[in-house]
Amino acid sequence: MTYKADKAIAEFVEQMGLILQAEGLPRIAGHIMGLMIMQEGPFSLSQLAERLSVSRASISTNTRLLEDLEVIVRTAKPGDRQDYFKLSPQPYARMLRGVVRRMRRARDVVESTRDSLPEGMTDTHERLKELDAFYEALIESFMDVIDTWDAERERPARQARHGERPSA
Amino acid sequence: MTYKADKAIAEFVEQMGLILQAEGLPRIAGHIMGLMIMQEGPFSLSQLAERLSVSRASISTNTRLLEDLEVIVRTAKPGDRQDYFKLSPQPYARMLRGVVRRMRRARDVVESTRDSLPEGMTDTHERLKELDAFYEALIESFMDVIDTWDAERERPARQARHGERPSA
DNA sequence: TCGTACGTTCAGTATTGACTGAACAAACTG
DNA sequence: CAGTTTGTTCAGTCAATACTGAACGTACGA
Numbered sequence: 001m002t003y004k005a006d007k008a009i010a011e012f013v014e015q016m017g018l019i020l021q022a023e024g025l026p027r028i029a030g031h032i033m034g035l036m037i038m039q040e041g042p043f044s045l046s047q048l049a050e051r052l053s054v055s056r057a058s059i060s061t062n063t064r065l066l067e068d069l070e071v072i073v074r075t076a077k078p079g080d081r082q083d084y085f086k087l088s089p090q091p092y093a094r095m096l097r098g099v100v101r102r103m104r105r106a107r108d109v110v111e112s113t114r115d116s117l118p119e120g121m122t123d124t125h126e127r128l129k130e131l132d133a134f135y136e137a138l139i140e141s142f143m144d145v146i147d148t149w150d151a152e153r154e155r156p157a158r159q160a161r162h163g164e165r166p167s168a
Numbered sequence: 169m170t171y172k173a174d175k176a177i178a179e180f181v182e183q184m185g186l187i188l189q190a191e192g193l194p195r196i197a198g199h200i201m202g203l204m205i206m207q208e209g210p211f212s213l214s215q216l217a218e219r220l221s222v223s224r225a226s227i228s229t230n231t232r233l234l235e236d237l238e239v240i241v242r243t244a245k246p247g248d249r250q251d252y253f254k255l256s257p258q259p260y261a262r263m264l265r266g267v268v269r270r271m272r273r274a275r276d277v278v279e280s281t282r283d284s285l286p287e288g289m290t291d292t293h294e295r296l297k298e299l300d301a302f303y304e305a306l307i308e309s310f311m312d313v314i315d316t317w318d319a320e321r322e323r324p325a326r327q328a329r330h331g332e333r334p335s336a
Numbered sequence: 337t338c339g340t341a342c343g344t345t346c347a348g349t350a351t352t353g354a355c356t357g358a359a360c361a362a363a364c365t366g
Numbered sequence: 367c368a369g370t371t372t373g374t375t376c377a378g379t380c381a382a383t384a385c386t387g388a389a390c391g392t393a394c395g396a
Contacts, residue, residue, distance in 0.1 A: 004286045012281045019274045024192050026354060037295050045373070055356050060373060081364065081372065087295075092302040106187045113180045118172045127205050127255075134260040137316065141309045148305065194384060213343070223386050228344060230384095249342065249394065 009038040028054055029062045042075055042084035070094035093149035100142050107135035177206040196222055197230045210243055210252035238262035261317040268310050275303035
């Protein structure tokens with residue numbers, strides 16, 4: 001019944017490509033992430049290139065991107081010169097941190113605009129304050145989700161921790 | 169001191185263009201939104217085109233886009249055949265609803281993949297469950313923010329409600 | 337009914353950026 | 367040392383899409 005598994009993997013990889021693309025990331029980054037969710041890995045750069053049928057150059061740039069986003073980590077196997085990649089622990093929470101950073105920048109724009117506003121534009125001031133408050137609420141809400149996830153991680157685990165190869 | 173105001177408006181319009189663009193929307197949509205935050209309006213299609221120095225065609229498509237996102241509303245002035253546009257009440261909360269919709273679709277992908285998974289891939293199943301839970305938490309968190317904003321609106325106001333011109 | 341103003345849509349253009357292949361640098365193997 | 371393997375980077379290509387100008391349909395006014 002490996003056929004069903006392969007089909008499910010292929011479809012999910014494709015879909016994650018589209019989902020990540022909708023978030024403004026390269027499609028291949030989504031493919032990599034999707035594959036790693038479906039199969040634990042770790043995968044070498046060449047393995048990823050072959051598995052996803054894309055150039056090693058693309059894999060290189062996209063793994064670096066995902067590494068910057070802290071979604072994946074680069075690991076090494078003893079006695080092997082290749083770099084290996086796998087999902088980092090709590091990859092989604094880490095990714096969310098990046099979103100929060102972007103949102104803080106947007107909020108900063110709003111605030112600096114508000115500060116540079118001449119007197120008398122009280123109505124504009126009010127609208128900017130509303131937008132500022134909205135960003136604030138959103139950021140705080142995100143942080144809550146992240147914290148919850150991190151707390152989950154702290155609990156040292158009644159099950160095996162993610163990211164450990166099973167001995168079998 | 170109108171110079172300072174104009175400069176602040178121009179800069180904010182530009183920045184909102186970049187911010188919206190980073191969210192995957194057309195830059196001009198950001199310009200429109202930015203202008204409407206800085207100046208209450210309402211603006212006619214032609215006014216927007218001239219004010220932002222872009223074609224009326226672009227304004228037409230982008231106002232329709234923002235209208236679909238429920239960020240702006242189309243209004244009419246008695247005795248004037250032109251369409252006028254202004255920010256809708258709670259524009260940001262409404263925009264957030266769209267994000268939630270997108271996220272629900274992503275979550276659906278995860279769930280349907282999980283359902284179509286053959287027996288034995290317990291590890292994969294686990295990771296998909298984690299992603300599913302993450303989406304769930306995020307969606308719920310968003311909904312909270314939206315509800316808070318809506319509740320704020322319900323309260324008929326100790327202050328002037330947004331979107332109403334103050335008499336002063 | 338003709339003329340005008342308005343908004344939409346469509347074909348074409350330009351820009352952005354994802355992806356590739358090739359050249360390259362560094363680290364290992366013989 | 368020469369030869370391989372591995373990852374990165376860069377120039378070039380291709381596809382997606384934002385934006386424009388023009389043509390169109392519609393509704394209003396004389």
